[in-house]
Amino acid sequence: xxxxxxxxxxxxxxxxxxxxxxxxxxxxxxxxxxxxxxxxxxxxxxxxxxxxxxxxxxxxxxxxxxxxxxxxxxxxxxxxxxxxxxxxxxxxxxxxxxxxxxxxxxxxxxxxxxxxxxxxxxxxxxxxxxxx
Amino acid sequence: xxxxxxxxxxxxxxxxxxxxxxxxxxxxxxxxxxxxxxxxxxxxxxxxxxxxxxxxxxxxxxxxxxxxxxxxxxxxxxxxxxxxxxxxxxxxxxxxxxxxxxxxxxxxxxxxxxxxxxxxxxxxxxxxxxxxxxxxxxxxxxxxxxxxxxxxxxxxxxxxxxxxxxxxxxxxxxxxxxxxxxxxxxxxxxxxxxxxxxxxxxxxxxxxxxxxxxxxxxxxxxxxxxxxxxxxxxxxxxxxxxxxxxxxxxxxxxxxxxxxxxxxxxxxxxxxxxxxxxxxxxxxxxxxxxxxxxxxxxxxxxxxxxxxxxxxxxxxxxxxxxxxxxxxxxxxxxxxxxxxxxxxxxxxxxxxxxxxxxxxxxxxxxxxxxxxxxxxxxxxxxxxxxxxxxxxxxxxxxxxxxxxxxxxxxxxxxxxxxxx
Numbered sequence: 001x002x003x004x005x006x007x008x009x010x011x012x013x014x015x016x017x018x019x020x021x022x023x024x025x026x027x028x029x030x031x032x033x034x035x036x037x038x039x040x041x042x043x044x045x046x047x048x049x050x051x052x053x054x055x056x057x058x059x060x061x062x063x064x065x066x067x068x069x070x071x072x073x074x075x076x077x078x079x080x081x082x083x084x085x086x087x088x089x090x091x092x093x094x095x096x097x098x099x100x101x102x103x104x105x106x107x108x109x110x111x112x113x114x115x116x117x118x119x120x121x122x123x124x125x126x127x128x129x130x131x132x
Numbered sequence: 133x134x135x136x137x138x139x140x141x142x143x144x145x146x147x148x149x150x151x152x153x154x155x156x157x158x159x160x161x162x163x164x165x166x167x168x169x170x171x172x173x174x175x176x177x178x179x180x181x182x183x184x185x186x187x188x189x190x191x192x193x194x195x196x197x198x199x200x201x202x203x204x205x206x207x208x209x210x211x212x213x214x215x216x217x218x219x220x221x222x223x224x225x226x227x228x229x230x231x232x233x234x235x236x237x238x239x240x241x242x243x244x245x246x247x248x249x250x251x252x253x254x255x256x257x258x259x260x261x262x263x264x265x266x267x268x269x270x271x272x273x274x275x276x277x278x279x280x281x282x283x284x285x286x287x288x289x290x291x292x293x294x295x296x297x298x299x300x301x302x303x304x305x306x307x308x309x310x311x312x313x314x315x316x317x318x319x320x321x322x323x324x325x326x327x328x329x330x331x332x333x334x335x336x337x338x339x340x341x342x343x344x345x346x347x348x349x350x351x352x353x354x355x356x357x358x359x360x361x362x363x364x365x366x367x368x369x370x371x372x373x374x375x376x377x378x379x380x381x382x383x384x385x386x387x388x389x390x391x392x393x394x395x396x397x398x399x400x401x402x403x404x405x406x407x408x409x410x411x412x413x414x415x416x417x418x419x420x421x422x423x424x425x426x427x428x429x430x431x432x433x434x435x436x437x438x439x440x441x442x443x444x445x446x447x448x449x450x451x452x453x454x455x456x457x458x459x460x461x462x463x464x465x466x467x468x469x470x471x472x473x474x475x476x477x478x479x480x481x482x483x484x485x486x487x488x489x490x491x492x493x494x495x496x497x498x499x500x501x502x503x504x505x506x507x508x509x510x511x512x513x514x515x516x517x518x519x520x521x522x523x524x525x526x527x528x529x530x531x532x533x534x535x536x537x538x539x540x541x542x543x544x545x546x547x548x549x550x551x552x
Contacts, residue, residue, distance in 0.1 A: 015336065017318060017319070017336055019282065019285070019319070019321070020282060020285045020286045021285055022172075022173055022174060022284070022285040022286075022288055023173075025174050025285070025286075026173050026174050026177045029148075029174065029177040029178050029181055030177050030181070032471075032474070032495070032497060032498075033496075068477070068478070068479050069478065069479075080319060080320055081320070082320070082333060084319075087336065089319060093474075094473075094474040094475075094478075094498065097474065097475065097476065097477050097478055097481075098478045100477035100478070100479065101477065101479060102454075102458050102477055102479035102480045104454060104455070104458075106449055106450075106455065107449055108246055108247060108437065108449040108452030108453075108454045108455045109246075109247045109389070109452075109454070110247060110454060110476070110477045110480065111389070112247075112385075112389065112477075113336075113385070113386065113389045114336065114337070114389070130498070131498075132473065132482070132485065132498065132502060
């Protein structure tokens, strides 16, 4: 039995900034319901220190959660030289949009690039499927 | 019709993004594109996109064209306030028809610029910002700023075809000696890497302060930010900008989303044009988003977010796609070439599931899968022709690369219009 599954996993608060990625764009054009698009969209690029604090390795899945929803995505190391603890990056996609708030202050512009969420290890849970 | 003989020295236009590259060559056989030359990774995928067999669906069951059109028209007729949305990947001709249809059905009409670069295009159309063409930039630009923009990912040929690497007519020594590329961003994007030492990394939401600090530096004052950006670096940047003979700011979503309004951009452009010569080009993503803004502006004086009512036009954030879906003020939706169930926050787009949706799109999407009526149309610019407006405001016309059995969105809108 995996006793680790009964322990509460460390949780951290992060701000997610979305961005465009050419490889992900190309995968969407080819097949927006395909595996490649999912693999290039449902990812979260974290600072190595945040990965360590979450007790996970690059490639493990994590749960991202806020009042709007909960998704499971794959964690990656960002590779940026400048440390960015507490800030994570994610390609803009239907996955990131599941966590974007409808609170716009009446402006009509959602905060696509400014998402607050908690992140915690998904303990092997699979990446969220794209459906309604 | 589009045989070899007609194609001699004939280049095609790629409608994969707002650059509308016009130097594309293809090899095709039996209306299937086998090879695409010159285009980028995204452009090749766009032009070689294989289409599904589905043609017309009502309630997810195959029907003929007439039935689909009749059902779409009936949804629009029965709605008190239908939403017409999308059109960023449609030709000018289709957009103008959609505006007419919106008038005829007293619809709310909006496009993606509503939560994207609409404010910048509006300011350009109102002569509040100095425009220039991509050709001007290729031939003359010496200082190029990518602000909250990463064309290496979003517009892959931007730097090689227009903004940085070409040897333009007045820039024969090229990027090595005659151009300075600057990136201002919150992360080291692929474009920022190319800019080397001229990458200025600011914290998320730090753009307005950076603009103020830059304005201070341009005015000979000490630049200060709450995030302690080294003043020396800002002063160095100000000096480069002051020396620009032909400068340009490529403004991306990273900048726009960080600002409350465009006032800081106006202030910066004002001082830049007192000290030097600076232009602004919005990094428009969809190939004809700017065309939609211009076509609606010509008709109504607004670039997006309008509501037609008995010959009158109303405008405001309450008529944006986001606010009207959120407030549930629209009771049906005609979505053309867009997938709001994917591209809008789910907290907003889920309301589309409660109203009848008509999806007109060359590919199946989450939105088309949940639509009452789905019409699979030709890929605009690949299988059907027309005209569009490039990100810099230049008009571009194009012909189809291959023929298709699928009707164009223009042909379908015409039929819906007749049936409404």
